[in-house]
Amino acid sequence: MQDAAEPFLRIEGVSKTFGSFQAVRNVSLSVGKGEIFSLLGGSGCGKTTLLRMLAGFEEPSAGRIFLDGRDMAGVPAWERPVHMMFQSYAIFPHMSVEKNIAYGLKHEALTKAEKADRTREMLELVQLVPFAARKPHQISGGQRQRVALARALARQPKLLLLDEPLAALDKKLREQTQFELMSIQARTGVTFIVVTHDQEEAMTLSDRIAVMDKGEVKQIGSPTEIYEFPASRFVADFIGSINAFDAAVLGVEAGLLRLSVPALGTEVLARGQSGVAEGSKVTLAIRPEKLRLSMEKPADGNAVQGKVRDLAYFGKDSLYRIALPSGVLVQAHAVNARRGDEGARVADWDDEVWLAFDATSAIVLVE
Amino acid sequence: MGRISQWFDRRGFAAMLIGLPYLWLLALFLLPFLIVVAMSLATKTPTAPPFSFGGDHPWVNGQAYVRVLTDGLYLRAFLTSVGNAGVAMMLCLLLGYPMALGLTRVSKSWRNILLMLVILPFWTSFLLRVYAWMGLMGKNSWFNGLLTDGWNLLVPMDWAVKSIPMMNSNFAVVLVMVYTYLPFMILPLYASLERLDPVLDEAAMDLGSRPWQVFRDVTLPQSVPGIIAGGMLVFIPAAGELVIPSLVGDASSPMIGRLISDEFSSARDWPMASAVAVVLLVLMVGPTMLYSHYQARAEGTK
Amino acid sequence: MNRRPVFLITVLCFGFAFFYIPILSMIVYSFNASRLATVWGGFSTKWYVSLFSNKQVIAALLLSLKIAVVSATFATILGTMAGIVLARFTRFRGRLLFSGLVTAPLVMPEVITGISSLIFFIMMADWIGWPGARGFTTITLAHITFSMVFVTTIIQARMVQSDRAIEEAAMDLGSRPWQVMLDVTLPTIFPAILSGWLLAFTISLDDVVITSFTTGPGSTTLPLLIWSKVKLGVTPDINALATLMVLVVGLGVVPAGVLMMRSEKRRLADSRLAYRTND
Numbered sequence: 001m002q003d004a005a006e007p008f009l010r011i012e013g014v015s016k017t018f019g020s021f022q023a024v025r026n027v028s029l030s031v032g033k034g035e036i037f038s039l040l041g042g043s044g045c046g047k048t049t050l051l052r053m054l055a056g057f058e059e060p061s062a063g064r065i066f067l068d069g070r071d072m073a074g075v076p077a078w079e080r081p082v083h084m085m086f087q088s089y090a091i092f093p094h095m096s097v098e099k100n101i102a103y104g105l106k107h108e109a110l111t112k113a114e115k116a117d118r119t120r121e122m123l124e125l126v127q128l129v130p131f132a133a134r135k136p137h138q139i140s141g142g143q144r145q146r147v148a149l150a151r152a153l154a155r156q157p158k159l160l161l162l163d164e165p166l167a168a169l170d171k172k173l174r175e176q177t178q179f180e181l182m183s184i185q186a187r188t189g190v191t192f193i194v195v196t197h198d199q200e201e202a203m204t205l206s207d208r209i210a211v212m213d214k215g216e217v218k219q220i221g222s223p224t225e226i227y228e229f230p231a232s233r234f235v236a237d238f239i240g241s242i243n244a245f246d247a248a249v250l251g252v253e254a255g256l257l258r259l260s261v262p263a264l265g266t267e268v269l270a271r272g273q274s275g276v277a278e279g280s281k282v283t284l285a286i287r288p289e290k291l292r293l294s295m296e297k298p299a300d301g302n303a304v305q306g307k308v309r310d311l312a313y314f315g316k317d318s319l320y321r322i323a324l325p326s327g328v329l330v331q332a333h334a335v336n337a338r339r340g341d342e343g344a345r346v347a348d349w350d351d352e353v354w355l356a357f358d359a360t361s362a363i364v365l366v367e
Numbered sequence: 368m369g370r371i372s373q374w375f376d377r378r379g380f381a382a383m384l385i386g387l388p389y390l391w392l393l394a395l396f397l398l399p400f401l402i403v404v405a406m407s408l409a410t411k412t413p414t415a416p417p418f419s420f421g422g423d424h425p426w427v428n429g430q431a432y433v434r435v436l437t438d439g440l441y442l443r444a445f446l447t448s449v450g451n452a453g454v455a456m457m458l459c460l461l462l463g464y465p466m467a468l469g470l471t472r473v474s475k476s477w478r479n480i481l482l483m484l485v486i487l488p489f490w491t492s493f494l495l496r497v498y499a500w501m502g503l504m505g506k507n508s509w510f511n512g513l514l515t516d517g518w519n520l521l522v523p524m525d526w527a528v529k530s531i532p533m534m535n536s537n538f539a540v541v542l543v544m545v546y547t548y549l550p551f552m553i554l555p556l557y558a559s560l561e562r563l564d565p566v567l568d569e570a571a572m573d574l575g576s577r578p579w580q581v582f583r584d585v586t587l588p589q590s591v592p593g594i595i596a597g598g599m600l601v602f603i604p605a606a607g608e609l610v611i612p613s614l615v616g617d618a619s620s621p622m623i624g625r626l627i628s629d630e631f632s633s634a635r636d637w638p639m640a641s642a643v644a645v646v647l648l649v650l651m652v653g654p655t656m657l658y659s660h661y662q663a664r665a666e667g668t669k
Numbered sequence: 670m671n672r673r674p675v676f677l678i679t680v681l682c683f684g685f686a687f688f689y690i691p692i693l694s695m696i697v698y699s700f701n702a703s704r705l706a707t708v709w710g711g712f713s714t715k716w717y718v719s720l721f722s723n724k725q726v727i728a729a730l731l732l733s734l735k736i737a738v739v740s741a742t743f744a745t746i747l748g749t750m751a752g753i754v755l756a757r758f759t760r761f762r763g764r765l766l767f768s769g770l771v772t773a774p775l776v777m778p779e780v781i782t783g784i785s786s787l788i789f790f791i792m793m794a795d796w797i798g799w800p801g802a803r804g805f806t807t808i809t810l811a812h813i814t815f816s817m818v819f820v821t822t823i824i825q826a827r828m829v830q831s832d833r834a835i836e837e838a839a840m841d842l843g844s845r846p847w848q849v850m851l852d853v854t855l856p857t858i859f860p861a862i863l864s865g866w867l868l869a870f871t872i873s874l875d876d877v878v879i880t881s882f883t884t885g886p887g888s889t890t891l892p893l894l895i896w897s898k899v900k901l902g903v904t905p906d907i908n909a910l911a912t913l914m915v916l917v918v919g920l921g922v923v924p925a926g927v928l929m930m931r932s933e934k935r936r937l938a939d940s941r942l943a944y945r946t947n948d
Contacts, residue, residue, distance in 0.1 A: 079575075484685060608778075651776065
């Protein structure tokens with residue numbers, strides 16, 4: 001019986017120390033049933049340790065984990081209704097695909113026929129029926145990934161943990177698998193917790209993301225929230241690329257902040273944020289794609305002039321590096337909307353250009 | 368001159384690298400062995416050297432093989448050898464497997480020390496390792512005394528003994544074989560166990576296996592190459608062993624190695640000794656092929 | 670998992686007790702004053718004194734060392750060549766027989782190797798008059814043959830690991846095959862060659878069975894001497910000899926092993942550091 005207020009998975013003040021190293025510091029978060037929740041961070045940020053504590057391979061040094069209302073403290077890995085898809089997939093090399101998928105069912109009180117049915121169902125779910133009798137070394141990387149997924153799902157876990165699920169796949173396969181994972185999740189309704197260092201992967205897969213750094217959760221939110229409204233310079237930097245400048249608040253005007261930004265050599269307006277008072281030091285952050293590039297001075301709004309120092313042509317868009325008179329380099333993205341040869345670009349090397357941005361596009365970070 | 372050096376660089380050098388060891392092994396290993404095979408078909412004569420290819424059986428005389436297959440002495444010797452070596456192999460496995468597994472579970476720094484301790488006996492004289500047990504098993508030794516006291520405590524008075532007759536028995540042979548060959552079992556087992564991905568253990572646990580089930584389903588099946596390689600590495604030399612049965616074995620039921628040596632030196636029946644040797648080698652072909660098939664897999668080099 | 674594998678540790682302790690108690694017992698009894706080797710009769714070092722004054726033992730030891738040095742050196746040369754051939758020449762006529770010849774002595778029962786060597790030497794003496802008397806030469810030849818394959822195994826394993834591209838790079842830069850071998854291959858596998866030599870040396874020094882067949886009158890190696898004494902039973906001076914050998918091994922092999930391990934560790938740490946500074 002689940003309390004309506006009680007979230008499906010609740011992590012409460014969990015810390016983990018190895019010797020003198022604190023891998024996870026006081027993490028609290030909740031995950032709802034059927035959610036895809038990502039733990040995103042660089043290597044050593046504690047995301048994998050947190051995952052291993054959920055799986056039961058490590059005990060928290062402090063704090064508690066509740067799954068479906070049950071305190072998981074002291075419950076060994078083999079008794080948890082939590083299964084993991086390992087980063088290396090950890091497929092048993094001495095068992096066939098089918099045996100691998102059926103392995104977890106061995107410990108369930110099911111009849112032979114039920115086990116066979118369930119295995120079959122899983123093989124179908126991941127489209128591996130023709131490969132059932134193969135050994136792991138006879139299938140491709142993508143197929144191995146699906147074996148690992150099916151094996152973990154066969155026991156119908158309450159929680160599926162995916163450790164860097166796509167890291168071992170090549171780029172093309174990764175995109176396809178991403179959508180497959182999402183559709184399988186939708187069909188089975190199992191709650192997914194994904195650990196990843198790849199922000200794109202986290203953004204496309206997840207309902208919500210927790211960004212972690214040095215063992216701490218920096219921000220929890222939907223992909224849009226995390227990207228458009230980062231709470232700190234770290235999160236802004238980690239997710240996508242960003243231009244960040246030191247700024248000082250000059251005043252508040254009609255919900256907008258007037259900032260003095262020495263690096264831009266001008267005053268700019270940015271959307272206000274609660275708790276920012278006149279005179280306080282903040283960071284002004286602007287995503288490269290939010291900067292509009294033009295040869296003529298824009299009519300109004302925030303604008304600065306600079307010189308194109310570098311440009312990289314990616315096909316669908318181009319990345320510009322523009323040197324401001326203050327010497328600071330600013331990155332700007334421009335979509336190559338028109339088709340053409342060299343003329344497709346908005347600007348060329350050494351062109352004097354204008355950069356403009358909306359007040360609502362600029363992010364003001366207090367931290 | 369240029370021509371010669373060009374030839375040397377292109378063909379001669381490779382030919383030399385291949386040729387020298389090849390010729391050496393052909394002359395000093397294969398040729399002697401072929402002579403033994405030929406010898407097994409010769410006829411024993413009271414001459415020096417004590418054989419001939421003429422006489423009643425010109426060139427080929429199968430008499431020696433007939434005797435190997437019909438004379439109970441040889442049959443018993445083969446059975447004793449295979450039996451002792453087989454039991455020693457099993458005991459090495461029973462003791463060596465948990466040791467090898469234990470080695471993979473201790474910390475890195477301990478592991479290196481312990482591995483060195485496993486290998487160290489290799490560097491001390493084999494003969495002296497056998498000899499050490501002769502000292503322990505003798506009637507008056509402290510070890511035998513300890514065992515005797517233990518035995519006398521446990522059994523009724525009537526069965527009490529003054530000392531346990533351990534020396535010159537198959538028991539002694541097997542014990543010393545286990546002692547001297549145990550590292551041969553531990554090292555390939557360790558090599559194959561150490562290669563196993565600990566994540567697989569976690570995966571099995573994650574899917575609901577208790578530790579003993581993890582061992583049965585994941586660790587054990589994957590270490591089969593190591594078990595077979597180690598087993599054969601013990602079995603093959605143990606079955607042909609000469610030193611151990613000569614020093615601590617039962618002279619009335621000799622092992623095959625000792626029989627070959629006696630046949631050759633004491634009985635001076637070279638054809639007979641050669642025939643027994645050839646039969647022993649043929650018997651060892653199977654285990655050897657098993658070994659070479661699994662050895663590469665155990666060490667993970669394909 | 671954080672649980673200590675109690676059972677495994679227990680078996681490990683038992684196993685190491687099994688390995689070392691007989692050796693320790695032998696060492697203790699080498700200081701036994703009693704003539705009865707297995708009954709304690711007080712502390713004494715007299716067996717060591719008698720050992721050092723025994724000319725037979727000293728002569729046997731010197732012969733053993735001489736044979737071991739010569740045979741290990743030749744075995745290392747031939748074995749290294751064979752190891753390189755097996756690792757680098759993947760196709761040449763007779764490769765199958767060659768690899769068979771290199772594996773067979775490893776598994777051949779020593780008795781058979783011994784007898785076949787002896788018969789071979791007798792037949793050769795009969796046919797071409799060489800080798801005349803059995804002794805140093807015949808023992809050494811047999812030891813070379815039988816220990817070179819162990820060297821080959823070590824070298825081959827090492828060569829398989831080493832990067833072939835560095836040899837190709839040397840060739841690409843104009844080195845002839847023999848120069849590549851001298852400048853690149855041999856230096857990179859030098860530690861393996863050294864351990865191959867040590868192994869061949871110990872195998873030769875330790876061998877009883879093959880030596881007992883290929884020896885002749887007057888050529889008694891140390892193992893043969895021990896063998897003939899031990900056959901008659903346990904004697905205190907052998908305990909003393911064994912203790913000395915354990916001591917030599919302890920003083921020689923253990924520091925060598927530690928040094929090798931250290932240098933291996935340092936090499937790993939260095940290369941890791943190098944990679945990091947390259948980032």
